[in-house]
Amino acid sequence: MISVVIGQVRRLADAAEGGRAGVEDVLLWAVLPYVAIAVFVLGHYWRYRYDKFGWTTRSSQLHENRLLRIGSPLFHFGVLIVLLGHVGGLLVPNAWTEAAGISEHAYHVAAVTLGTAAGLCTLTGLAILIYRRRTVGPVFSATTRNDKLMYAVLTLVVVLGLAATVAANLAGGGYDYRETVSPWFRSVFLLRPDPDLMADVPILFRLHALSAMLLLGIWPFTRLVHMLTAPIGYLTRPYIVYRSRDARLGARAPRRGWERIP
Amino acid sequence: MRVMAQMAMVMNLDKCIGCHTCSVTCKQTWTNRSGTEYVWFNNVETRPGEGYPRRYEDQERWRGGWRLDRRGRLTLRSGGRLRKLLTIFANPRLPSLADYYEPWTYDYAALTDAPLQEHAPVARPRSLVSGEPMKISWSANWDDDLGGSPGLEERDVVLRQVSEKVRLEFEKTFMFYLPRICEHCLNPSCAASCPSGAIYKRTEDGIVLVDQDRCRGWRMCITGCPYKKVYFNHRTGKAEKCTFCFPRVEVGLPTVCAETCVGRLRYIGLMLYDADKVLRAASAPKETDLYEAQLEVFLDPHDPAVVAAAERAGIPPDWIEAARRSPVHALISTYRLALPLHPEYRTLPMVWYIPPLSPVVDAVRDTGEDAEDSGNLFAAIEALRIPVDYLARLFTAGDPAPVDAVLRRLAAMRSYMRDINLGREPDERIPAEVGMTGEQMREMFRLLALAKYDERYVIPPAHAEQAHRLDELATECSLDRDGGPGMGGWGPFGETSGGAAPVAVENFHMLRQRQTADRPAGPSETRGRVNLLNWDGRGRPPGLFPPRRDGAGPGGTASRAGSGAAETEHRS
Ligand code: SF4
Ligand code: SF4
Numbered sequence: 106m107i108s109v110v111i112g113q114v115r116r117l118a119d120a121a122e123g124g125r126a127g128v129e130d131v132l133l134w135a136v137l138p139y140v141a142i143a144v145f146v147l148g149h150y151w152r153y154r155y156d157k158f159g160w161t162t163r164s165s166q167l168h169e170n171r172l173l174r175i176g177s178p179l180f181h182f183g184v185l186i187v188l189l190g191h192v193g194g195l196l197v198p199n200a201w202t203e204a205a206g207i208s209e210h211a212y213h214v215a216a217v218t219l220g221t222a223a224g225l226c227t228l229t230g231l232a233i234l235i236y237r238r239r240t241v242g243p244v245f246s247a248t249t250r251n252d253k254l255m256y257a258v259l260t261l262v263v264v265l266g267l268a269a270t271v272a273a274n275l276a277g278g279g280y281d282y283r284e285t286v287s288p289w290f291r292s293v294f295l296l297r298p299d300p301d302l303m304a305d306v307p308i309l310f311r312l313h314a315l316s317a318m319l320l321l322g323i324w325p326f327t328r329l330v331h332m333l334t335a336p337i338g339y340l341t342r343p344y345i346v347y348r349s350r351d352a353r354l355g356a357r358a359p360r361r362g363w364e365r366i367p
Numbered sequence: 368m369r370v371m372a373q374m375a376m377v378m379n380l381d382k383c384i385g386c387h388t389c390s391v392t393c394k395q396t397w398t399n400r401s402g403t404e405y406v407w408f409n410n411v412e413t414r415p416g417e418g419y420p421r422r423y424e425d426q427e428r429w430r431g432g433w434r435l436d437r438r439g440r441l442t443l444r445s446g447g448r449l450r451k452l453l454t455i456f457a458n459p460r461l462p463s464l465a466d467y468y469e470p471w472t473y474d475y476a477a478l479t480d481a482p483l484q485e486h487a488p489v490a491r492p493r494s495l496v497s498g499e500p501m502k503i504s505w506s507a508n509w510d511d512d513l514g515g516s517p518g519l520e521e522r523d524v525v526l527r528q529v530s531e532k533v534r535l536e537f538e539k540t541f542m543f544y545l546p547r548i549c550e551h552c553l554n555p556s557c558a559a560s561c562p563s564g565a566i567y568k569r570t571e572d573g574i575v576l577v578d579q580d581r582c583r584g585w586r587m588c589i590t591g592c593p594y595k596k597v598y599f600n601h602r603t604g605k606a607e608k609c610t611f612c613f614p615r616v617e618v619g620l621p622t623v624c625a626e627t628c629v630g631r632l633r634y635i636g637l638m639l640y641d642a643d644k645v646l647r648a649a650s651a652p653k654e655t656d657l658y659e660a661q662l663e664v665f666l667d668p669h670d671p672a673v674v675a676a677a678e679r680a681g682i683p684p685d686w687i688e689a690a691r692r693s694p695v696h697a698l699i700s701t702y703r704l705a706l707p708l709h710p711e712y713r714t715l716p717m718v719w720y721i722p723p724l725s726p727v728v729d730a731v732r733d734t735g736e737d738a739e740d741s742g743n744l745f746a747a748i749e750a751l752r753i754p755v756d757y758l759a760r761l762f763t764a765g766d767p768a769p770v771d772a773v774l775r776r777l778a779a780m781r782s783y784m785r786d787i788n789l790g791r792e793p794d795e796r797i798p799a800e801v802g803m804t805g806e807q808m809r810e811m812f813r814l815l816a817l818a819k820y821d822e823r824y825v826i827p828p829a830h831a832e833q834a835h836r837l838d839e840l841a842t843e844c845s846l847d848r849d850g851g852p853g854m855g856g857w858g859p860f861g862e863t864s865g866g867a868a869p870v871a872v873e874n875f876h877m878l879r880q881r882q883t884a885d886r887p888a889g890p891s892e893t894r895g896r897v898n899l900l901n902w903d904g905r906g907r908p909p910g911l912f913p914p915r916r917d918g919a920g921p922g923g924t925a926s927r928a929g930s931g932a933a934e935t936e937h938r939s
Contacts (some may be wrong), residue, residue, distance in 0.1 A: 150395035157581070158605075160580075160583065161584040161604040162585065163584050164599070167464050168462060168464060168496065169463075170457070177456040177457045179459055180456075242499055243497045245378075246496070247602070331584070336564075337452075338563075339448055339451065339452060339564070340448050343562055345554065345559055346564050348563075348569060348570065348578075349569070350572070
């Protein structure tokens with residue numbers, strides 16, 4: 106294990122010297138991702154362990170429904186499609202889609218159209234939700250500083266992502282992130298991070314990736330945690346849940362030495 | 368046969384005087400925290416009336432409870448699982464705060480801070496939600512005692528369902544009070560609607576609870592419950608509901624609402640039922656059959672076969688014994704006096720009601736006839752379709768026959784017992800007319816009119832071997848979490864993030880904090896406003912009194928020493 110890490114560090118150091126990536130590139134594209142992922146995973150574990158009670162959507166629908174009814178589904182469904190798009194775009198290599206008979210061009214057109222549409226939905230939804238949060242009195246007073254930070258970072262990520270797509274494809278001549286960003290993304294998960302790949306990526310894409318890492322870092326400490334407990338199990342569980350009093354009487358586990366003898 | 372035990376309640380509506388003591392004591396016990404200002408686990412409605420939240424019985428609009436689909440299978444009225452998940456981002460059937468009411472406090476500071484002026488200063492109402500000045504226009508019992516007021520026939524959902532003639536005449540006829548808590552249903556649609564499975568029914572006593580650690584605030588339960596007895600705590604973002612005071616019931620005490628009921632009209636006891644029959648009963652094809660169907664789900668605790676099955680199911684002997692002595696079982700199954708509230712919602716509710724005879728008695732008395740005479744009363748029950756139809760809409764999905772029968776039994780008891788009280792020879796024909804013996808009638812009278820505390824509440828405690836874990840005993844020195852998470856205040860991730868504390872402990876802390884702190888609880892604290900509901904007379908909430916001129920005036924310091932401290936000592 107340790108030798109692997111040392112090997113990696115040496116490889117990255119070499120890259121920093123010899124390759125096109127500088128030291129800060131190595132930090133940003135080979136170290137930071139792991140920090141973000143570690144905070145994301147451990148943060149969720151910690152939150153689940155110590156703050157189950159705070160694990161909620163903290164819905165404000167009770168206070169205001171008219172704007173929420175439009176904004177919230179727009180944002181959530183938009184962001185779900187965007188998420189799926191990212192999974193497809195980042196995890197599936199070119200070769201696979203080509204093997205499936207989808208030409209590079211067709212893929213690109215489909216991805217950009219769908220992505221832009223979903224991104225616009227997300228952004229519109231988010232704008233409505235933020236407007237609502239700011240203007241509806243009760244909702245605003247139920248907004249914590251934590252929420253404000255989360256909204257700022259979330260908006261940043263969405264805006265940068267959409268801007269990168271629009272700038273590269275509609276304004277510019279098109280940019281094939283599947284040649285650079287995607288392999289880099291996969292390299293992170295294959296534990297062979299390759300910062301070189303990110304060296305020449307347009308600045309908007311790089312900023313988008315960086316802000317996304319920031320979002321991952323604060324994620325477990327915001328209300329966004331509700332995503333990880335999306336109630337998919339509802340589709341299969343029996344309607345009525347029966348639970349025995351024995352299991353958790355008094356809402357707390359018994360103190361050590363006081364466990365019930367069966 | 369799968370025997371299960373259910374803690375259940377019966378309320379005798381004839382005795383309710385609409386004093387709201389139950390609501391207030393319940394609120395002081397469970398929902399006096401900020402975020403739950405509008406939450407009334409127990410509320411008392413004037414009927415005819417809108418109820419709380421407004422028009423909650425209008426299931427066309429709120430889609431609560433169950434219905435039968437085209438193939439006769441039981442489905443949630445608000446839609447299946449997939450539909451629930453698809454509408455999770457904005458629940459289309461969620462009542463807004465306006466359907467409850469916007470909680471408020473008053474600008475008390477204005478009373479003391481105002482400069483000398485010609486007119487007396489007034490304390491203006493301020494919203495406890497937004498902190499803005501507001502106009503009070505509605506509350507949990509705004510239409511209290513307005514039973515026959517004009518315009519009501521449009522707003523009372525039940526009244527709209529009864530016939531035209533009744534609707535036109537109801538103003539002249541009657542009014543009664545309907546106290547409501549969660550029904551702790553056998554087939555709870557709130558639990559079925561909860562996407563995260565946080566609402567559960569306890570296997571031991573059937574109490575339906577929300578697991579605060581698993582609730583994620585998806586809000587589907589609020590739509591799911593046709594009685595609108597799940598509320599959303601808007602500060603913690605979690606659902607909360609009546610707990611049947613489980614920490615008290617576990618140690619054999621009645622719920623707070625029952626304990627403090629001025630009319631002594633609540634009965635608490637066990638019902639044994641066959642869990643295998645629940646689904647079939649809830650799917651009875653005709654709505655008017657649901658009352659009978661639910662009766663068939665209940666088991667007779669005197670039947671040796673039932674006792675044997677109960678023992679096999681692990682129900683302890685003292686619980687079976689308690690089920691035999693249960694006043695609830697007597698009122699529901701033996702005397703058939705109690706009826707379920709809105710059985711047509713198909714949740715098989717377990718808080719039942721003895722319908723009021725008083726509208727009939729009053730009507731007879733108004734005519735100048737003898738209102739204690741069984742003949743007169745029987746005739747009046749026949750003639751007075753109005754209260755009977757209305758009651759039938761509430762308790763039997765519109766079938767007047769069971770309501771009729773109950774009222775006749777009550778009327779018969781009334782005149783039979785009058786003879787006895789006046790020292791006359793009791794007329795045995797009266798009980799015979801309603802299919803009872805004089806002996807039974809006297810027993811029934813005893814239970815309805817005289818029952819003492821231990822006859823009204825037959826609550827077997829949970830078992831001693833688990834006692835150290837019972838919430839109310841708190842022998843685990845729960846105070847080790849003083850000031851810890853879950854004790855109120857904003858945590859880093861929003862209101863009261865951190866582990867949930869047992870409710871009793873949380874309440875104890877809250878009360879102590881309030882008694883010893885110089886500031887009131889709630890969002891008002893930052894704005895210098897006092898929620899008088901939460902203020903218990905101790906401490907000096909800012910803005911309530913004029914500033915003290917010298918350092919050590921009366922009030923603050925003295926009361927702080929005297930109040931919570933002594934009590935704290937022996938518990939920590
Ligand atoms: S009455 Fe109580 S148990 Fe029944 S559905 Fe409503 S909240 Fe659930
Ligand atoms: S305390 Fe009893 S009498 Fe008073 S309103 Fe409540 S149920 Fe009715």
